[in-house]
Amino acid sequence: MRVVHVVTLVSDDGAYGGPTSVAAGHLEECAARGHEVTLVSLWRGRSSAPKRLGSVPLRTRPARSLLPGRFTGLMHPLLVRDLWVSMGRADVVHVHAGRDLVSLAALAVAALRRKKFVAQTHGMLQPRHAAVARLFDRLYVPLLRRAHGCLVLTEHERRAVAEVIGAGGPPLMTLPNGVCPEPGGGAEHSRRHREVLFLARLHPRKRPEAFVEMAALVHRRMPDARFTVHGADEGMLPTVRRLIAAHGLQGIVSYGGALQHPEAVRAYARAAVYVLPSVDEPFPMTVMEALSAGTPVVCTDSCGIANELAGRGAALVTDGSPEELADAVCSVLADDAKRDALVAAGHRAVREAFSIHAVTDRLEAIYRGACHSRD
Incomplete structure (x- = not known):
């Protein structure tokens, strides 16, 4: 098959996060199976x-801000031409669709080209009642309704998308995110280096401030532990730096900026624990990548896959408070047996439930269904 994916932004700092990682x-995996693939996107970077x-x-095409909003208004006029040309030979189109101009253009071109397409919303399509969102949805939702199917991650997302699209829309198909299993994952290295990692956008929902508060508590109990924050700043870096100073954690907690994906993989492998304090995270790819790298994970109970991971013994799930986060981190740093059990369960979870191979098996079936449908 000839498969075209569209995602809003590829950047050297990974600012668009999960959707870009998932598309890639x-x-x-599709290319490894012999399919002809193309990714169409905006680009933002230093080179x-x-x-x-x-x-x-x-x-x-270079990303330009045509309208206000972090990603909503990004566009380049010539991207429409690229979408038209790229979709011309495609058997199926896959749009990673948020409420933004790139997604709107991709859906419109796919419809005009009469292409079979699926939309994947990555938890980004929540009901909105503001006037601007309602106006955007008057164009956006009718295009989404023409999809062969809409891919959702969780039951929570299924309900949200159903509310936005309404009755009679395309079928909502559950498709988890997947990562490439990498057994081994630097277990011995992590035992020797007591580094605790935060790797996510510095956005209020990700709660990097809770990570710093947690670090202060852990440092009192384990003075040799060190803490690293990585991610593009989306408003929270001044708060992070203020808290580091207030707790006297200079040299204990460091900010290393955003990382490109290969650097991020190495950062997971170096860390003794990966902590994601974010709330209402539908399906965090960072957690999947940490598990695949053999790094124990601490997350919150509002993470969309928290129950699955907890049931498998593959992560330590907390209420998100700095106190519970600190207790979980200390328990991993102090207990090699617990750490090894988490690593083994994490690898098993990736292999059995979140492998990119299993996910792509399902995706190929969806694509073939779209190609052979008569709607």
């Missing part, structure tokens, strides 16, 4: 855009 992972993302051909 899907296409890498010119790469021609490929891993093994995936990448077709981009």
Whole structure:
């Protein structure tokens, strides 16, 4: 099959997060299975855009802010032409669809080209009642309703998307995110280095301030532990720095900026524990990547896959308070047996439930269904 994916932004700091990682992972695996693949996106970075993302051909234009909003208003006029050309030969189109101009353009071009397409909303399509959102949805929702299917991560997302699209829309199909299993994952290295990692956008929902508060508590009990924060700043860096100073954690908690994906993989492998304090996270790819790297994970009970991971013994799930986060981190740092059990269960969870191979099996079936449908 000839498969085209569209995602809003590829950048050297990974600012768009999960949707970009998911698109690249899907296409890498599809290409390995002999399909012809292309990723179309905007690009933002300190250098010119790469021609490929891993093994995936990448077709981009520089991101420009045409309207207010972090991602909503990003666009480049010539991207529409790229979408038109790229979709011309496609058997199926896969749009990673948020409420933004790139997604709107991709859905419109797919409809005008009469292409079979699926939409994947990554938890981004929540009911909105503001006037601007309602106006946008008057164009956006009718296009979404023309999809062969809409891919959702969790039951919570299924309900949200159903409310936005309304009755009679396309079928909502559950598709988890997937990562490539990497057994081994630097277990011995992590035992020797007591580094606790936060790797996510510095956005209020990710709660990097809770990570710093947690670090202060852990440091009192385990003075040799060190804490690293990585991620693009989306408003919380001044708070993080203020809290580091207030707790006297200079040299204990450090901010290392945003990382490109290969650097992020190495950061997971170096860490003794990965902590994601965010709330209402539908399906965090960072957690999947940490598990795959063999790094124990601490997350919150509002994470969309918290119950699955807890049931498998693959992560320590907390209420998100700095106190519970600190207790969980200390328990991993102090107990090699617990750490080893978490690593083994994490690898098993990735292999059995979240492997990119299993996810792509399901995705190929969805694509073939779209290609053979008569709607």
